[in-house]
Amino acid sequence: MNLLDLFFPKQCSGCSKLGAYLCADCTREILQGELICAYCRRPSNGGLTHPSCRKRFGLDGLWSLGLYQPPLSRVIQKLKYRFIKSASQELTSLMLRYWAEFSPLLLEEIGKDRGEEWLVTVVPLHWKRQNWRGFNQSSLMAKEFADKLGLPFVEVLVREKETAQQARLDRKQRQSNVFNVFAVLEPAKIESKKIILFDDVWTTGATMRECTYQLKKAKAHLVWGVTIAR
Ligand SMILES: [Zn+2]
Ligand SMILES: [Zn+2]
Incomplete structure (x- = not known):
């Protein structure tokens, strides 16, 4: 047991039960929703961008763990204001478990390539906002996610203007x-x-599409968006 757990006991974000940040019952409450195309928002197999929606500098696919509503939205909110390593570990493990179980398309691709040529990166926060909170929770989670996948994590994107x-x-x-x-x-x-x-969250997708545009301009071969919720 982590010493900190004595002071901050793990409490479910859904039902407040002690023991985990998302208990088994509340995990089942996560609404996965259908995977959608990042451009037309219509359902798509595995989250792959429809061939007719593909853009030269656009996303090749999008995968999210579930819809942005409780209990998932509550865990994300919690992590935004206080990064709790074990809560983040729970969430990234859950993402990989569901990904492998329900939509293994992209994971199979990575497996075929034996992970070579693949890497994980993250949408950056503006440095001012990052300073104020002291961390970028998406970045910490993306690193964990990459570690669990056995892929390198590289922070290559920067936000040049405050928005x-x-x-x-x-x-x-x-x-x-x-x-x-x-x-x-x-x-x-x-x-x-x-x-x-x-x-962490896909809302209109504007940020991710813009990041993808820059990544592809810089000659990335392929870009898949992965978010906790949408
Ligand atoms: Zn619960
Ligand atoms: Zn489409």
């Missing part, structure tokens, strides 16, 4: 708010690579 918080904007404003704010720091690290782009 308004997406949560306060409507769909149209969100798109223009993130336009041209990301850059790839070391393009050589991602050239010809297959990339898993990690973020």
Whole structure:
């Protein structure tokens, strides 16, 4: 047992029961929803972007653990304000378990390549916001996710401009708010690579699409979006 667990006992985000951040009953409550195409939002097999929706600098697919509603939304909120390593471990393990069980398409691809050419990266926070909170929970989780997959984790994207918080904007404003704010720091690290782009929540997808655009401009071979919720 972790010493900290004595002071902060693990409590389920769904039902407040002690023992885990998401108990077995509440885990079953997670609504997975259908996997969708990152462009037309219609259902798609495994989350693959429909051939007719594909864009040259666009996402190749999107996978999310479940819909953004309790109990999943509560765990994500919790992690945003206080990063709890064991809660994050629970969540990344759950993601991989569900991924392997219900939509193994991409995992099989990675397996076929024996992980070579693959890497995990993350949507960056602006450094000011990161300083204020002291951490980027998505980045810490993406690293864990990469470790569990046995893939390298490389932080290559940076946010060059400070932007308004997406949560306060409507769909149209969100798109223009993130336009041209990301850059790839070391393009050589991602050239010809297959990339898993990690973020906590997919809302309109504007941020992830913009990050993908930059990654592909920097010659990434393929980009899949992976989020905890959408
Ligand atoms: Zn529970
Ligand atoms: Zn589509």
